[in-house]
Amino acid sequence: MRLKITILAYTLFLTVFTCSINGQFRLFGPRSPRPTPQPKQMRTASQLISRQPPLKVDQGLLQQATPDNTRIVVSIPKQRAYLKIGDQVVADGPISSGKRGHGTPTGHFTVMEKDPNHHSNLYGNFVDGSGRIVRGGVSAKVDSAPSGTHFAGAPMKWFLRLTGEGVGMHVGILPGYPASHGCIRQSDDGAKLFYDHVKVGTPVDVGDY
Secondary structure, eight states: OHHHHHHHHHHHHHHHHHHHHHHHHHHHSOOOOOOOOOOOOOOOHHHHHHTSOOOEEOHHHHTTOOTTTOEEEEETTTTEEEEEETTEEEEEEEEEOBOTTSOOOOEEEEOOEEEEEEEEEEEEEEEOTTOOEEEEEEETTTOOOOTTOEEEEEEEEEEEEOSTTSOEEEEOOOOSSOOBSSSEEEOHHHHHHHHHTOOTTOEEEEEOO
């Protein structure tokens, strides 16, 4: 009987000891490697563009809009431009204003010039005799033209000039955030609509609206 008790006690001791060792191993021993966090994917330009609601037009008000009764309001924080009759919004479209270091000037302006096929005299590309781009995205004031090339200003279709320095509203790429050199870029349909319904002298307010 004493022998059985001894064997039973010894077996119980081994069981407890083994469990203790396993527990310590799990507590202090090697752990399963954590999965490597996957880098966040950068949003593409098309994804950013899709975040901006497209041009919205009140067709009823549009029929009433003339170059003599409209005005433009540009919201830098919202990245939107509004064609208005008084306080009523005729059209509301996405824009891209000036990026850091090239901020779009804010304040009260008027349309100084209308040019349906304007080209920048400052930003553009160096092209060869056949029109092939040799070096793109250059500044005529900063960069030197490679041999055999000349400067071709970037197209600014449906241009509405706001300042004597060349800042205006025109067709351009809309990445979903401020990205221009100071101008106010619009979608093709938005720029055309605004162009058709304003005149030289139309008020334009740019700021935190």
